[in-house]
Amino acid sequence: MASESERTKRVAVVTGGAAGIGQAYALRLARDGHTVAVADLGPADETEKLIHEAGGKVFSTRCDVSDADSVAGFAAAVNERFGHADILVHNAGIYPMVPFDKTDWATWRRIMDVNLDSLFHLTKAFLPGMQQQGWGRIVVMASATFHSGSPHMVAYTASKGGVIGFVRTLAAEVGEHGVTVNAIAPGLVRTPGTISGPQQEMGLFEALPNMQAIKRTGAPEDLAGAMSFLTSDDAAYMTGQTLVVDGGFARA
Ligand SMILES: NC(=O)c1ccc[n+]([C@@H]2O[C@H](COP(=O)([O-])OP(=O)(O)OC[C@H]3O[C@@H](n4cnc5c(N)ncnc54)[C@H](O)[C@@H]3O)[C@@H](O)[C@H]2O)c1
Incomplete structure (x- = not known):
């Protein structure tokens, strides 16, 4: 098992770490002793401030994760500073709610x-370093909508289903190199994205908790423990899984 000093040498990449769940993840990874590299479309000043206040180490840069060149630039900056990344938490995502008949090709x-x-793009950039080191953790955000099949989210749910398939399959290819690949599937979480989206108007913050075992809307911090575990040494024997963190909405 890695000693505490070895743990503090780990480098963790978080995408979409400027706000919401990604910000809570970045802060938790820093508190876990890792140096954190945040990639976001926007400035991550607030995340940097929170991590500095907690005594952690952070580097952030603008990056559009959908753009191969932008990801390559981010990876080059991370590798130049730290040599490689040990942990990739791919959290950046968008979730427009549009009925399928109004979903045009550009939106899809x-x-x-x-x-x-x-x-x-991100896995191509960071997996080789992990394989070389013989240790790596990849955690990707899926969504409980994959299980619930919520309406007006066909493209979103298909994309998250793709994430779940990716995680299951890549896990089988990289386990022998000490790399684990898992997903987290949250239910509704109160974040800048959901507060400003149609979720509020649709009354989901009131309706969904009533159907959950735990009768409140999730907060970003509710997911941080699951992510912390999946990126730790303790999770060395768990891979290819999707951990549902939804207040007990789905109880399979
Ligand atoms: N909030 C929820 O209820 C919920 C539920 C299930 C799954 N999720 C998933 O969790 C993740 C985070 O959700 P959130 O609610 O915190 O989102 P959010 O909209 O509150 O924050 C997302 C962050 O990602 C960044 N981002 C968006 N597009 C980007 C891009 N192309 N490149 C780089 N950064 C980008 C944004 O700038 C922002 O800082 C997403 O993958 C989402 O699908 C969220």
Whole structure:
């Protein structure tokens, strides 16, 4: 098992770490002792401030995860600073709610680009370093909509289904190199994205908790423990899985 000093040497990449769940993940990874590299479309100043206040180490840069060149630039910056990344938490994602008959090709493509194609670019960039080190953790955000089949989210749910398929299959190829690949599937979480989206108007913050075992809407911090576990040494024997964290909505 790695000692505490070895743990502190780990480098963790978080995408979409400027806000919401990604910000909670970045802060938790820093508190776990890792150096955190945040990639986001927007500035991650607030995340940097929170991590510095917690005594952690952070580097952030603008990056569009749907763009292969942008991801390559981010990976080059990470590798130049730290040599490689040990942990990849791919959290950036978009979730427009549009009925299928109103979903045009551009919307479908954008959702696939940001939620799924990005996983190809990021894994290509960071997996080789993990394999070389013989240790790596990849955690990707899926969604409980994959199980619930919520309406108006066909493209989104298809993209997250792609994530689940990716995780299951890549796990089988990289386990022998000490790399685990897992997904987290949250239910509704209160974040800047959901607060400003149609979820509020549709009354989902009131309706969904009533159907859950735990009768409140999730907060980003509710997911941080699951992510922390999946990126730890303790999770060395768990791979190819999708961990559902939804307040007990789905109880399979
Ligand atoms: N909030 C929920 O209820 C919920 C539920 C299930 C799954 N998820 C998944 O969790 C993840 C985070 O969701 P959230 O609610 O915190 O989102 P959010 O919209 O609150 O924050 C997302 C962050 O990702 C960044 N981002 C968006 N597109 C990007 C791109 N192309 N490149 C780089 N950064 C980009 C944004 O700038 C923002 O900082 C997403 O993958 C989402 O699908 C969220």
